[in-house]
Amino acid sequence: MLTKRFDPLKGEMLQIMDAEGRIVAPELKPDLSDERVLELYKVMLLTRAADTKALQLQRQGRMLTYAPNTGQEAAQVGSAAVLRETDWLVPAFRELGAWLVKGVSLEHIYLYWYGNEWGSHFPENVRMLPISIPIASQLNHALGLAMASKLKGEDDVTIGYVGDGGTSIGDFSEALNFAGVFSAPVVFFIQNNQYAISVKRAVQTKASTLAQKAVAAGIPGIQVDGNDLFAVYAAVEEAVNRARAGEGPTLIEAYTYRLGAHTTSDDPTKYREDDEVLVWQARDPIKRTKEYLIAQGLWSAEQDEAQVAEYEAYALEVFRKVEETGEPQLEDFFKYTYRDMPEHLKEQYQEYVQYLEGKVK
Amino acid sequence: MALMNLVSTVNHTLDHEMARDERVVVFGEDVGVEGGVFRATVGLQKKYGPDRCFDTPLAEGAIVGMAVGMAINGLRPVAEIQFSGFMYPAYNQIVSHVARMRNRTRGRLTLPLVIRMPHGGGIKALEHHSESLESILGHIPGLKIVVPSTPYDAKGLLLSAIRDDDPVFFLEPSKIYRAFRQEVPEEDYTIPIGKAKIVREGEAVTVVTWGAYVHDVMKAAEQLAAEGIDAEVIDLRTIAPFDRAAIVESVKKTGRFVVVHEAMKTFGPGAELIALVNEKAFLYLEAPPTRLTGFDITIPLPRGEHHYFLDADRIAAGIRDVVNF
The missing domain is CATH 1.10.287 (Helix Hairpins)
Structure with a gap:
């Protein structure tokens, strides 16, 4: 079990693919077909293209406040990729890649950020809650969804997302505690992107990892390289399988970085140094997954360029439609x-x- | 028919609905093994098993948040908050999620859930055990709030609450949990949420109240009747959305309006009711609409709480002033 092998209290973090796209722990690499890896990579690209366009449109005064995802695509896509259609996804608000994997359309997502409630009216087959701006409160909904699955005798699993800042809020501890007591089929997934708006991770807690907060709840916890698609997938897959088998909840900390601002209303240069951002740009999840795919002969730089251009054009087209029809x-x-x-x-x-x-x- | 008090009626009604609808689950602090500190859930875990009636760890926010998730995923949770004064940690869940999930998702996700809790005071309880939360909850769009005043009403209203597709707060006046017994039919019946009940017809003045005070107001009305003052008494039963038509019609008939509640005066529920009377029946009024309420103070500890709560004499005195204006 990965959670036994990588102990957050000892500072052990799961990494399968390094920052250059090299597989460093082949025995742990999840069983994913090349086609599936490429498919997930494309969702990562679409996530970034949708971000890029949203930011441009916001600067043009056409989009409203928007929370960008850039730098966190592997954590988002890799975690949601494990879920099946009947599993539930409970978002915080910065998981665009996960929502796309779960089947939410970009049109819904843009419509929401455009300021229209219909953006949270997902189709019947999409088992996802609307985003939750009150931090960490959504984790108790994830708990409740999971409890209902369990009480109904269904083996659906729920994943609940939260950020590093959210781990300081009571709801986080309460949800972990309840889920442990009831052995609820739920996975709590922290995207530790190092900042809660401007407040550094070290100011949130004296604990050296966020994953170790599982210990007090009596549940397994693991820290993974959040920019490593394979590590994220492997940890979530194990947690989802355990939950589905009735073995209870898991806490996963994806160690990542928000390369952009908190939202379009924020200026990150006020609270962090460019040098730090450069270090993390070198660990970019898209860069490393692309390098892996190219090394495997599954993808090329030319294909990549063309795909990015296609997705950016698509995102713009979707946004234009939202502009035309998005008035409430x-x-x-x-x-x-x-x-x-x-x-x-x-x-x-x-x-x-x-x-x-x-x-x- | 069986003679039941209010708390045994709540127990009977939960039993009735758990037997009828397997989606109904009951949980909270001490509700499982012990059957609730007031015994409202006694016997349910034994009868329906620990999956459908269970104890939770202590965290009101998680209890309510869990109910949100359960309701979305096909259950009909009935959660208990042990005392109304313990509700505040759940307030974020209530305001930010319970009340608005339907609206936020344009009807895609709805929350058929019930939050039960004891309501009001006057039983010499500990600090923080005598709260009246009508205004704190009633100000939030999307919630329904019900306060029964009799065992018979409690069953009909609680069945309506559990079957309602919107979240309902079911506030149980702890002062009358065991104050009296009443015939409660074994069979299924509902009382509509949003409908007030005229419990005493009269011509001189309209008196609106709810919960435990219904009985004190009725005593006051009998005193006044002996003096030739014929009060009309309305049990509001639902605080949100309340029965505006019943109040307006009555005031048009009597020309006088008094609202009686346990909650504090300022920004209390009475202010809202008086605003309605002013908006809809202003030209019928023969006296200023009046509130008989708690003071704007923290509810005193048991030795002094009788100063805070109204009795029939004080209520009668207040009504008399309005009639003699």
């Missing part, structure tokens, strides 16, 4: 507060409609 309908604000609109809401809605109609005259 007034009635919807009132309609979805309760199953049936209560009288007082009907009155408030109608009074406002009458006001607007009078204004038009």
Whole structure:
């Protein structure tokens, strides 16, 4: 078991592919076909292209506040890739790659950041909760989804995402504790990107790893190289298999880095040095996966360039569609507060409609 | 029919619905083995097993957050918060998630869940055990809030709450958990959420209240009746969304309005009810709409709590002032 072999208390971190795309632990490499690896890599590329476009559009004043994912694609894509369709994914808010793998359309994602609630109305077959801006609170939903699967006798697994900052919040500890007590089929996945907006990881906790927070809950915990697609996949696969077999929860810390800003409202040059960013650029998950694929003869620099251009064009096209159709309908604000609109809401809605109609005259 | 008090009715009703609907699960602190500190869930774990009625570790936020996930994934959770004063750690879950999941997802995900908790005071309980949370919850769009005043109503309202597709807070007045017994039918019946009940018809003044105070207001109304003041008493039963039509119709008839509640006065639920009366029945009023409420103070410890809570005499005095205005 990986969680037995890599002890966070001893500072042991799982890495299978190094920063140059070399396989350093072949015996641990997950059993993924070349086609599947390439497919996952392409989702990583799409994630970055969607980010690049969203940032450009935000600078043009067309997109609103946006939380970029650049640098964390392996953690996101590798973790969600393990799930099957009936498993549940509970996001925080910076897991675009994971959402795409789970089957959410880029149109939904852009529509959400464009400011329209319909962006969180996912299709029936997509078992994903809407993003959760209140930090760590979503982990208890992951716990509840998992508990329901267990009580219904179904073997679906839930994965819940959180950031490094979220591990300081009570909900994080509560969810781990409850999940341990109930042996809930849930995987808690920390994307430790080293910063909670501007606050460094070292300011969140005296603990030397976040994975070791599993110890007090009595559940397995493991720290993995979050920029290593294979390490992420392997750790999550083991955790999901354990959960599905009724063996309870796991805490996984993906050690990664947010190469961009917290959101478009943030300026990271105020709180970190360029040198630090350069170190992490050299560990870029896309760079290393690409180097692996090229070395395997599965991909080429030319193909890569063409694919990036195609995805950026696609992202722009999707955004244009969102711009054309993304204005909300007034009635919807009132309609979805309760199953049936209560009288007082009907009155408030109608009074406002009458006001607007009078204004038009 | 069986004679039941309020807390045994809650127990009977949970049993009734767990037998009828296997999606219903009951959990919270001490609810499993012990059957709840007030015994509202006694016997349920034995009858339905530890998967459907169980104890949780102590963390109200996780209890409510877990209920959110369960409700999304096909269950109908009924979670207990042991005392209303322990609800505050769950407030983030309630405001940020419970209330808005339907709206945030445009109806894709809904939360058919119930949060039960004791409500109000007057039983010489410990600190933090006498809270009235109507305003704290009632200000949040998307929640339904129910307060029963009798065993009969408790069954009909709790069945409606569990079957409702929206999250419902079921606030149980602890003062009347065991105050009296009433015939409660064994069979299935529901009482609609959002409908008030006129418990005493009258012409002189409209008095709206709920929970344990329904009984104190009725005593006051009998005192006043002996003086020739014929009060109409409305048991609001649902705090959100409350029965606006019932209040407005009654005030149009009586021209006078009094609201009686345990919660503090300022920004309390009475302020909202008076705003409604002013908006919808202003020209019918013959006296200023009036609140009889708790003071704007922290509820005193048991030795002094009788100053905070109203009795029938104080309620009668307040109503008399409005009638004689």
